[in-house]
Amino acid sequence: MTDSKGIRVTCRGLVYIYRLEGYDVVALSGVDLDIEPGEAVALVGPSGSGKSTLLSLMAGLLQPSAGRLTVGEHDVAKASDAELQRMRGLDVGVVLQGASRNLLPYLTAEKNIAFAQSDVPRHRRSELLAPADVLALVGLDESRIARSKPAELAPGERQRLAVAVAMATNPGLLLADEPTSQLDHDARDEVLAAFTAVNRAGTTVIAVTHDPDVGAILGRTVTIRDGRVGAEGRHGQDFAVVARDGAVHLPPDILREVVPGTLLRVEMLDDGSIRMEPAGTA
Numbered sequence: 588m589t590d591s592k593g594i595r596v597t598c599r600g601l602v603y604i605y606r607l608e609g610y611d612v613v614a615l616s617g618v619d620l621d622i623e624p625g626e627a628v629a630l631v632g633p634s635g636s637g638k639s640t641l642l643s644l645m646a647g648l649l650q651p652s653a654g655r656l657t658v659g660e661h662d663v664a665k666a667s668d669a670e671l672q673r674m675r676g677l678d679v680g681v682v683l684q685g686a687s688r689n690l691l692p693y694l695t696a697e698k699n700i701a702f703a704q705s706d707v708p709r710h711r712r713s714e715l716l717a718p719a720d721v722l723a724l725v726g727l728d729e730s731r732i733a734r735s736k737p738a739e740l741a742p743g744e745r746q747r748l749a750v751a752v753a754m755a756t757n758p759g760l761l762l763a764d765e766p767t768s769q770l771d772h773d774a775r776d777e778v779l780a781a782f783t784a785v786n787r788a789g790t791t792v793i794a795v796t797h798d799p800d801v802g803a804i805l806g807r808t809v810t811i812r813d814g815r816v817g818a819e820g821r822h823g824q825d826f827a828v829v830a831r832d833g834a835v836h837l838p839p840d841i842l843r844e845v846v847p848g849t850l851l852r853v854e855m856l857d858d859g860s861i862r863m864e865p866a867g868t869a
């Protein structure tokens with residue numbers, strides 16, 4: 588089996604603004620984030636906080652309004668349309684929300700993989716796995732499945748096929764938007780096992796999710812809040828993140844007690860810890 592090489596993703600002051608008629612929506616307002624090659628990361632956070640926008644930028648489907656985003660060797664803000672197309676075709680696999688959006692309904696599972704590989708240039712073909720091996724990577728190694736069309740598969744199998752199609756070109760980065768929503772417990776575990784297998788083979792995996800268990804399995808969670816990185820979780824421990832401008836998002840349970848506008852006295856103690864003490868309102 589050919590191991591794919593994980594891709595590094597770096598965001599510096601990343602801003603994205605949807606420009607609508609008459610007004611703008613600032614979806615990302617300065618994301619600073621480093622994802623190492625071969626890492627597995629869950630992007631979590633409240634609805635509307637900017638997770639899907641961040642994923643679309645990493646996929647090269649959108650280009651930054653300001654700031655810097657590098658995906659492997661690609662500088663996404665500066666890349667031409669042709670470069671972004673190359674990046675999407677070879678380096679990044681994307682699983683869109685809803686398995687069927689990623690699949691051609693009239694082709695069998697095996698032919699869906701072969702179709703996804705058909706645009707790979709000749710000099711990169713030797714890096715590709717045979718369709719049956721791509722299916723095996725996500726645990727779909729029964730010949731019944733290879734010959735089935737998407738509608739004939741169970742929901743969990745269909746979602747794993749969507750992961751296989753995204754992995755067909757042996758990309759170094761796999762992006763997935765809500766990959767386990769609408770699945771029952773067993774199907775969800777099968778899909779997560781597929782992500783783990785893909786990640787073990789070397790690919791960087793980034794998934795947007797509302798499911799805390801997905802975060803726990805991937806190992807690192809990055810919480811997006813109001814268009815920025817608000818917090819990080821590593822193996823079950825939560826951390827606030829200091830942004831480049833010094834801003835820190837307070838954890839939601841503390842924010843419930845400390846109303847906006849509260850004056851905080853912040854001091855460093857002799858033992859190196861930091862104390863924040865409410866001292867009235869502004």
Ligand SMILES: Nc1ncnc2c1ncn2[C@@H]1O[C@H](COP(=O)(O)OP(=O)(O)OP(=O)(O)O)[C@@H](O)[C@H]1O
Binds near residue numbers: 613636637639640
């Ligand atoms: N195509 C669009 N046009 C205009 N505004 C948009 C568009 N897509 C997203 N937004 C806005 O950008 C902000 C961030 O949205 P985004 O979908 O990235 O958040 P999210 O965290 O993925 O939300 P959810 O968890 O609900 O999918 C929101 O205010 C949203 O309304």
